[in-house]
Amino acid sequence: MKLVKVANQVSIKRSVEVGTKEQRDTVKNIIKNVRARKQEAVMAYTKQFDGVLLESLLVSSQEIEAAYREMDPNMITVIQEAAQNIRSYHEQQRQTSWMMTEQNGTILGQKITPLSSVGIYIPGGTASYPSSVLMNAIPAQIAGVRRIVMVSPPDQNGKLPASVLVAASEVGIKEIYKVGGAQAIASLAYGIEGIKPVDKIVGPGNIFVALAKREVFGDVDIDMIAGPSEIVVLADESAQVNEVAADLLSQAEHDERSSSILVTPSESFAHKIAAEVKKQIADLPRKDIVEKSIRNFGRIYVTRTMDEAIEVVNELAPEHLEIMTEQPVEILGRIKHAGAIFIGRFSSEPVGDYFAGTNHVLPTNGTARFSSPLSIDDFQKKSSVVIYSEVAFRKHAHKIAAFARLEGLEAHARAIEERMK
Amino acid sequence: MKLVKVANQVSIKRSVEVGTKEQRDTVKNIIKNVRARKQEAVMAYTKQFDGVLLESLLVSSQEIEAAYREMDPNMITVIQEAAQNIRSYHEQQRQTSWMMTEQNGTILGQKITPLSSVGIYIPGGTASYPSSVLMNAIPAQIAGVRRIVMVSPPDQNGKLPASVLVAASEVGIKEIYKVGGAQAIASLAYGIEGIKPVDKIVGPGNIFVALAKREVFGDVDIDMIAGPSEIVVLADESAQVNEVAADLLSQAEHDERSSSILVTPSESFAHKIAAEVKKQIADLPRKDIVEKSIRNFGRIYVTRTMDEAIEVVNELAPEHLEIMTEQPVEILGRIKHAGAIFIGRFSSEPVGDYFAGTNHVLPTNGTARFSSPLSIDDFQKKSSVVIYSEVAFRKHAHKIAAFARLEGLEAHARAIEERMK
Incomplete structure (x- = not known):
């Protein structure tokens, strides 16, 4: 990892998904065709991109039942427990309509209404992301959204991963369609036979999904366009070297463009982490990705004091911040910008990614300066009322x-x- | 006004500010130059577009004092009273950081932090918009934003309107710069000598401002890109014909592309409104704009029943909704989508535009399906906390x-x- 003694210049290397001109043109073309020829176009794109000719886009109850049989029952229990934790946390975010009444008879108020319908995109490919299903669907549900639709690209056998179907079923999603890419986003935004349009589209996706969301934005709402993931660990010598290194590496395995950053006032600690990172990389299954990410975007910022280290953290405005210092709780009040803040040795980022209950959809690329984690706020809107x-x-x-x-x-x-x- | 008997097809004619290719290129070029040559470029653009060579961009305390002397003292009082009403309303929107503690020692929470800095754009030209100053600055202030900057293009004498300066001063804005257009947005986003960059830019503007905001979005946050304004009046025969007509016309004077729409279950009432609109147009000073707006975008939807009329309103998802029916309060719970809802005869839209206390920055173009009025939510962000x-x-x-x-x-x-x- 590159070690930098901090004076003034700190940054997370930003990279925004704007795609190439060809990719943008491809996406525009797909959207145009889906709007014109609807399901026929979607079926053709699914054949072309996913390699399967489907009879129906809708996932059947038989497929859901098969998914439950296929899953390890212990994992079903873990998913249920995670869902319950996510529910408990997000229920605290509820807001209520209010009014203020005046002596002269005037009433002013703010009315909260859930969005009518929301579409959730879940990526396919080699991995499966049941946690993304929970993180996107549960806040929508608690907000009161009546219609929650899920879309995800099928594999070559026309199937979705069992874990994704189980997660969707556990949170009560009834409408699940086997469609991915820009054609899925177009179907959700404008409707096709069998899929009514939605008011907002959320969820992660590849470059084509990101570009398509950008394209339909305005006709429907979208969540943020997520950039590569980042972690910043703020640590002093009281932290465990193996744990800090492991946390940095867990971020790096997401993507070659992920950023893993340590900020510390101790130069000797910095050297220990650099060595430990090198050691732990050796036998990671996604070693290639991790190595590229660490080489290109990994940084250790060494500051003169803890105060200076906190300043650096605020400059970085990270998506994830872990604080592993002698008195980590006391630092919370001084953190101005961070998507999620993990405090103390046992608050390793994966705890929040999967289980604690907080949302793992977080502002990337320094946008924590002005953006918030996904929450029920994203699935409700307000109207002002004047009487x-x-x-x-x-x-x-x-x-x-x-x-x-x-x-x-x-x-x-x-x-x-x-x-x- | 065009009278339409409703079956299925209702819509507000949407028009989104995407500009021409030339306009987009101009804006990109201005931003590039301001980033490269900073204040020097800004001064040159101000000479070119506003026709004035300024010595300093910053408004001096002498200019503020002169503005107070120039203003009608009664109008200063009105601005102060409006500001107080806006403050009272938006204070109700305050949210607080919270935590949930578990028996096993775990704490999960949500921390609310104000944005560090915000820039407010106020349009110039022939009109002056002190109300926009209040509506954008007060929520930012209540949210706790420490640094609020205002920018507005100077006139040919290098001055800003007295009413705008007084409004800014009344809400305590200290940093006011005489700069407009895309060069103002670039200065706020990236900083120039004397203007430090901000984290978010809000406020209305012409096409160049809108395009520039779109361009810098991601590096900084922006509010919505507002489309032309709309009003929908839901009324039955209990409403006063002259009042409904006047409210429709007040919307039409904003812009040729504004939409003024009546939804009513009474055909005879519809005809009366059409005639009254024609009559009232005659001696309006902005008659040309009003006529074009009414001709192109004005609509009267006649439904068979009040239930159907409410459905039409929800389809339209208007920016402003006035309900002038026999039992207007009872209808509130059935409105799913509207930026601001004005209930009863005395809740004419201008009451909310200027004085009642609710915000006049509202979602246009049917985006009330998923967006909210400007509020203190726009000036704070949240971090999740895991201990x-x-x-x-x-x-x-x-x-x-x-x-x-x-x-x-x-x-x-x-x-x-x-x-x-």
């Missing part, structure tokens, strides 16, 4: 009309004055 | 490692197991 009383109106009408005229909007002023006639 | 206890860790470690392996992420599993050694 203005006659007493209030008669008292303030002339001021409102004057304000409108100050801005040159005469028809606004007259709308008020028509009521004074 | 996992040793007891909890030892109990669940094997499940977490198993879940990671189910997804093929071995290094995640090992990060857990390193702590069990």
